[in-house]
Amino acid sequence: MSDVFYAKDALKSIAKLFGLKKDLATSFMTFDKKVFEEGALSTKVKELIAVGAAHITQCPYCIKGHVERAKKAGATDEEIAEAVFVGVTMSAGAAMAHSSVAMEALEKS
Numbered sequence: 001m002s003d004v005f006y007a008k009d010a011l012k013s014i015a016k017l018f019g020l021k022k023d024l025a026t027s028f029m030t031f032d033k034k035v036f037e038e039g040a041l042s043t044k045v046k047e048l049i050a051v052g053a054a055h056i057t058q059c060p061y062c063i064k065g066h067v068e069r070a071k072k073a074g075a076t077d078e079e080i081a082e083a084v085f086v087g088v089t090m091s092a093g094a095a096m097a098h099s100s101v102a103m104e105a106l107e108k109s
Helices: 010-022 022-035 043-057 060-072 079-107
Strands: none
Touching: 010 022, 043 060, 043 079, 060 079
């Protein structure tokens, strides 16, 4: 992946944030770990959901991290590709839904 899109080592600077507010950082990390534990949904399914969501939030670090975690949880390349397309369609669907604002503005102008 090109470093032009994002700096792979940029997350190292988060150490400063964690150092400034260790209690909040620890709480976040504990929460993240808990959310992705096996439950009503398997860890694999949760990671696939995260892959799709990461494409909606457009966080390159989340995309990379959750794809890696999904693979580790047993997701296939095909499952990951489908999860990406779920995120793509959700973004496109949101844009389509928001077109109602534009169409309403046309009617009022």
